[in-house]
Amino acid sequence: MEHTRILVVDDDREIANAIDKLLRMEGYDIIKAYNGLEALDVLISNNIQLILLDIMMPKLDGLSTILRIREKKNIPIIIISAKSEDSDKILGLSMGADDYVTKPFNPQELLARIKSQLRRYMFLGDMGNIKNSSQLIVGGLTLDKDSKQLFVDGEEVRLTPTEYKIMDFLMTNAGVVFSAEKIYEKVWEEPAYSVENTVMVHIRRIREKIEINPKEPKYLKVVWGIGYKIEKY
Amino acid sequence: MKSISRKKWVKCIAFALATVFITLAFMQLVYIKYINVDLESIIVREYRESKSFAYEVNKAISTTYKILESNTIVEPGEINYFYLIKDDERIFSNAPIYYRNFFERYKDTFFSYENGMSTIGKRINSDLIENPHGENDYTMYIAFPDTFMEEHQRLWNQARNISIPIILSVILCLVLSLLLLIYLGLVSGRKIGEAELYTSWMDNLYTEIILCGFIPMIIWILTLSKVLYYDTSVGYGLSDRQIFNMCLIGIVTVVITIISILAFLSIVRKVKGRNFYMHSIMSKIVPIITAYIKNLFDGNKFKNYPLTKRLHKRQVTFIILSAILVLFMLLCTLVPYLMILPIIIEAIIIYWYVKYNNETFDEINEGFNESIKEQMKAERMKINLITNVSHDLKTPLTSIISYVDLLSKEEDLSEAARDYVRILTEKSNRLKNILGDIFELAKSTSGDVNLEMEMLDLKKLIEQTLGDMQDDIEKSGFQIITKLPKDPIYIVSDGKRLYRVFQNIIDNALKYSLQGTRIFIEAGKKREDIFVILKNIAGYEMNFTAEEILQRFNRGDKSRNTDGSGLGLSIAESFTKVCGGDFKVDIDGDMFKVIISFKNAN
Numbered sequence: 001m002e003h004t005r006i007l008v009v010d011d012d013r014e015i016a017n018a019i020d021k022l023l024r025m026e027g028y029d030i031i032k033a034y035n036g037l038e039a040l041d042v043l044i045s046n047n048i049q050l051i052l053l054d055i056m057m058p059k060l061d062g063l064s065t066i067l068r069i070r071e072k073k074n075i076p077i078i079i080i081s082a083k084s085e086d087s088d089k090i091l092g093l094s095m096g097a098d099d100y101v102t103k104p105f106n107p108q109e110l111l112a113r114i115k116s117q118l119r120r121y122m123f124l125g126d127m128g129n130i131k132n133s134s135q136l137i138v139g140g141l142t143l144d145k146d147s148k149q150l151f152v153d154g155e156e157v158r159l160t161p162t163e164y165k166i167m168d169f170l171m172t173n174a175g176v177v178f179s180a181e182k183i184y185e186k187v188w189e190e191p192a193y194s195v196e197n198t199v200m201v202h203i204r205r206i207r208e209k210i211e212i213n214p215k216e217p218k219y220l221k222v223v224w225g226i227g228y229k230i231e232k233y
Numbered sequence: 234m235k236s237i238s239r240k241k242w243v244k245c246i247a248f249a250l251a252t253v254f255i256t257l258a259f260m261q262l263v264y265i266k267y268i269n270v271d272l273e274s275i276i277v278r279e280y281r282e283s284k285s286f287a288y289e290v291n292k293a294i295s296t297t298y299k300i301l302e303s304n305t306i307v308e309p310g311e312i313n314y315f316y317l318i319k320d321d322e323r324i325f326s327n328a329p330i331y332y333r334n335f336f337e338r339y340k341d342t343f344f345s346y347e348n349g350m351s352t353i354g355k356r357i358n359s360d361l362i363e364n365p366h367g368e369n370d371y372t373m374y375i376a377f378p379d380t381f382m383e384e385h386q387r388l389w390n391q392a393r394n395i396s397i398p399i400i401l402s403v404i405l406c407l408v409l410s411l412l413l414l415i416y417l418g419l420v421s422g423r424k425i426g427e428a429e430l431y432t433s434w435m436d437n438l439y440t441e442i443i444l445c446g447f448i449p450m451i452i453w454i455l456t457l458s459k460v461l462y463y464d465t466s467v468g469y470g471l472s473d474r475q476i477f478n479m480c481l482i483g484i485v486t487v488v489i490t491i492i493s494i495l496a497f498l499s500i501v502r503k504v505k506g507r508n509f510y511m512h513s514i515m516s517k518i519v520p521i522i523t524a525y526i527k528n529l530f531d532g533n534k535f536k537n538y539p540l541t542k543r544l545h546k547r548q549v550t551f552i553i554l555s556a557i558l559v560l561f562m563l564l565c566t567l568v569p570y571l572m573i574l575p576i577i578i579e580a581i582i583i584y585w586y587v588k589y590n591n592e593t594f595d596e597i598n599e600g601f602n603e604s605i606k607e608q609m610k611a612e613r614m615k616i617n618l619i620t621n622v623s624h625d626l627k628t629p630l631t632s633i634i635s636y637v638d639l640l641s642k643e644e645d646l647s648e649a650a651r652d653y654v655r656i657l658t659e660k661s662n663r664l665k666n667i668l669g670d671i672f673e674l675a676k677s678t679s680g681d682v683n684l685e686m687e688m689l690d691l692k693k694l695i696e697q698t699l700g701d702m703q704d705d706i707e708k709s710g711f712q713i714i715t716k717l718p719k720d721p722i723y724i725v726s727d728g729k730r731l732y733r734v735f736q737n738i739i740d741n742a743l744k745y746s747l748q749g750t751r752i753f754i755e756a757g758k759k760r761e762d763i764f765v766i767l768k769n770i771a772g773y774e775m776n777f778t779a780e781e782i783l784q785r786f787n788r789g790d791k792s793r794n795t796d797g798s799g800l801g802l803s804i805a806e807s808f809t810k811v812c813g814g815d816f817k818v819d820i821d822g823d824m825f826k827v828i829i830s831f832k833n834a835n
Contacts, residue, residue: 012628018635025642056624082627084669087683104631104665107638180693196693200700222697224728225689 003029004118005047009039009065010054010080015103019052022107023114036060040068048075050118052110055081055092063095070096076117080105099218112212116140120153138174139233141210141219143167150210157209162187166202167230170220175232177223203228239420247413251494254410256486258403263457263482265399267475274392275400279356280385281341287361290344293375294363300325301371313381315339317374333374342377414497422502430506435499440513443503446496449489457482540597544590551586555579616681623672630668634661670800677730677807684811689728690721691763691831692756698735699754709743716755722763724831730808734816737801738767738827747772747823763831771825779818802827 006028010016013034020030031046033039035057042048051069055062066077076099079092084102092100099113120140136143142151148164150157159167165187170178180199181192203222207214219231265272277283297316300306306325315336317326328335336343343354346364353359422430435443471479503509510516530549535542558575565571637657640646646654676682699706699713706713742752750770757764775782783806802818809816809829819826 012632014632015628015635018632018639021639022635082624082631084623084672085683103627104634104661106662107635196696197700197703200697201703204701204703222701222732224697224732225691225694225726226687226728227693 003027004049005029005031006114007031007033007039007042007046007048007051009033009036009052009057009062011035011057012054015054018107019110022111026111028114036062036065036068039065043069043073049121050075050114051077052080052114053077053097055079055083055088063092066092066095066097076121078110078113078117080110109213116153116212119155122154136168136171138171138230139219141167141171141230143171152210159206159209163202163206163209166199167206170228170230174230177227177229179227183228199228239423244417244420247417248494251410251413251417252487252490254406254413255490256483258406258410259457259486260479260483261399261403261406263479264471265396267471267479268395270392270396271389272396274389275396278393280389281354281356281382282358283389284358284361286385287358289377290342290357290375291361291363293377294344294346294373297373297375314342314375314377316376318371320371328374328376336374336376339376339378342382344373344375346371346373348372414494417494417498418501421498422505430502432502432506433499435495436502436506436512438499440500440503440509441515443496443499446492446499450493453486453489540593540600544593547586547589547593551582554582558582612680615679616676619672619675619679619681623668626668630661630665633657634665637661667800670804674800674804674807677804677811682811684727685729686725686727686812688723688725689731691724691726691731691765692717692720692722694728694731695735695754695756695765698732698739701732702736702739705740705743710748711743711746711750711752713739713752713754716753716757718757722756722758724763726812726814726831730812734805734808734812734829735765737805738829741801741805742767742769742825745769745771745773745825761832765829767827769825770823775820775823775825777820779820782818782820783816 006023008016008019008023008030009032010019011034016032016034020032023030031042031048033042037060039051039053040060043051053062053065057065060068062079062081066079069075069077077097078099078101079097080101080103081088081092082103089100089102098117101110101113134144134146136145140153142154143149144151145168150159150164150167166183169183169186178186180196183199184190184192184195200222203220204214207217207220210219211217221229221231223229271283271285273283273285280286293312293314293316296312297318300316301318301320301323304323312327315326315328317324317328317331317336319325324331333345333347336345339354341354341356343352344357344362345352351362351364353362422432424431500509503512532542532545532549535545558579562572562575565575637654641651641654641658695715695717699715739752739754746752746769750772753766753768755766755768783802805827806816812831814829814831817828817830819828
């Protein structure tokens with residue numbers, strides 16, 4: 001079987017080398033590029049499954065590179081940048097990146113995110129068009145209502161019945177913010193009275209199961225002082 | 234002598250006597266008025282030299298002239314002097330002889346008017362004689378007979394006999410009372426055996442109020458002759474009405490005199506105590522007014538601002554010139570056609586004032602814009618600096634963390650090397666956290682923050698934060714007691730940043746509390762304000778102030794090696810402020826208290 005090939009683009013050669021070593025240990029094939037133009041050249045002549053991309057680079061910066069790549073290819077792109085503002089992340093994701101990792105990153109977390117993106121890419125490829133109506137898909141989350149299972153990037157996550165119900169409710173209404181009371185009434189089917197803590201604790205548990213970095217959740221988000229929601233992708 | 238003069242009863246007697254003397258003087262003056270004695274008799278010895286006689290002559294002149302005018306002879310009984318008046322056709326007279334030398338015999342009381350020239354008897358007070366008017370072509374002789382003059386001189390002497398003693402007595406009374414007042418003035422405020430000045434309650438009044446004490450006396454003196462000059466008798470006795478009036482005048486005079494003397498003595502004491510001016514309303518008002526005027530014209534405060542200094546100078550010049558022009562204008566009312574001059578000058582001044590002020594205003598605006606631009610530039614540079622430094626620090630750190638991770642995966646490391654790698658991992662992660670905190674703090678204090686303000690429930694936010702941190706709380710072993718209101722506490726704020734605020738202060742409390750104590754969180758509304766209070770008992774002695782703990786990188790326990798950045802409270806404070814709230818730390822013994830407050834969101 002052919003190795004998965006990953007393109008690492010960073011103008012800082014040491015960082016590119018470190019990522020190269022890290023990923024080779026995990027059995028990936030690595031091609032390095034040191035600016036956006038080189039990256040585009042590599043893409044033409046190679047079969048690449050995933051791209052790690054810095055933003056601040058000479059010649060062609062990361063964001064412009066993403067726009068050029070997205071003209072032709074749908075492969076996963078993970079941004080690795082020192083820019084850590086929310087606005088930078090939103091901009092990067094809206095340009096077509098699939099994930100955003102801030103420098104300095106935790107190597108294990110980066111690895112997890114790469115695996116997750118690859119799995120999803122392959123998984124969605126496997127699914128093809130056989131997506132059936134009982135499946136609810138939000139970003140990398142797939143909820144199968146028939147089998148009462150939740151998949152994150154194609155990998156099953158074990159949820160308790162209550163956790164499943166919460167996810168079902170929030171994913172059905174992805175992007176909508178619900179208060180703890182509302183969630184409690186829907187899931188527990190009892191009148192809600194001082195339930196903030198109960199709901200919050202459940203949310204946190206689910207987060208630990210489905211998020212790569214629970215402290216910076218990608219899907220299940222707390223809207224502070226208001227409620228909870230599943231981010232819509 | 235000194236000891237006697239300062240005794241209270243001596244002073245009281247002097248006071249009473251002064252009052253009596255002044256009142257007596259008044260009464261006697263009123264008495265003279267009432268018995269209708271001509272006061273001139275005091276100064277002028279001879280009747281024929283008096284004003285009264287001069288008036289008598291004037292009366293005779295006008296009466297005589299009227300005879301010619303009306304062409305009727307006056308009844309002899311009405312006229313007690315000799316007269317002759319004639320023109321070309323007529324002649325009127327009551328004299329036995331119609332010659333001038335008959336009249337000239339009475340050389341002291343003689344008056345003639347002939348060919349437009351008048352001759353007046355030697356000893357008559359000639360200044361007061363009015364020349365007859367009308368046409369010039371008549372002749373008039375007048376002379377008063379000796380019997381008339383003798384009778385009047387007798388009455389004159391009688392008046393002198395009454396008025397002179399009274400006037401002398403009045404003078405004596407006034408002199409005595411003056412002496413008494415001088416004595417009182419000298420001893421007032423002095424007590425036996427005391428060097429200190431003695432003051433009465435009256436002296437605490439403002440000088441101006443005490444001076445008002447003289448007003449009744451002044452009014453009394455000015456109006457007495459008019460108000461009570463009533464029912465004058467011609468004879469030498471007093472009517473019942475006059476006696477009654479005298480009693481009344483006496484009583485009023487006594488009261489007014491007492492008031493005046495009290496005021497006088499109080500003023501004297503003030504002068505002695507050197508606070509005549511110091512303790513007056515004037516002394517309170519004058520400094521305020523002078524300070525105000527001084528402040529108005531004081532250019533010193535513009536010393537460092539050349540442009541506003543110029544404006545100020547021009548303004549002062551304008552005001553002074555305008556004031557001079559107004560005065561000039563008043564003078565010009567005497568010469569109306571000069572009026573055009575100040576108007577022209579004023580117009581020139583206004584033109585000058587407006588023109589140059591506009592120029593200065595333009596300069597000021599320019600400078601102002603410039604400084605705003607510069608400020609914005611500096612602000613932008615600061616933000617760029619933060620971003621660049623942030624990038625330049627993060628990039629090498631990324632390498633460090635990555636290679637340390639690779640190193641930790643090497644299999645043939647010695648036990649010691651493995652230990653070193655573990656420490657490197659730990660420290661580089663800590664460095665990463667500190668860097669993150671520093672940049673967050675730098676950004677929030679530089680003013681470059683994108684806030685996501687929305688209406689949220691502070692109570693819910695606190696509960697969510699506690700739920701989010703439940704693992705840490707359970708691990709720490711502390712119990713957190715909340716006292717939150719039943720109803721939501723709505724505020725408009727940035728939820729993510731507020732979450733960081735509460736996370737940081739709770740984290741701080743968990744780190745530094747005394748084992749076995751409880752942590753209290755209270756929230757609520759106090760009038761218009763929303764507050765959150767966190768209280769905990771410190772597990773060590775807090776030998777620092779509230780200000781010190783909020784300073785960057787300061788940590789309560791300096792010796793303790795913990796994994797925080799030391800910026801937790803600083804970030805909490807900065808974020809609270811960015812969100813429009815107020816962050817206060819209160820240290821009371823071992824109790825550490827954080828008070829966060831917001832203005833009510835309405």
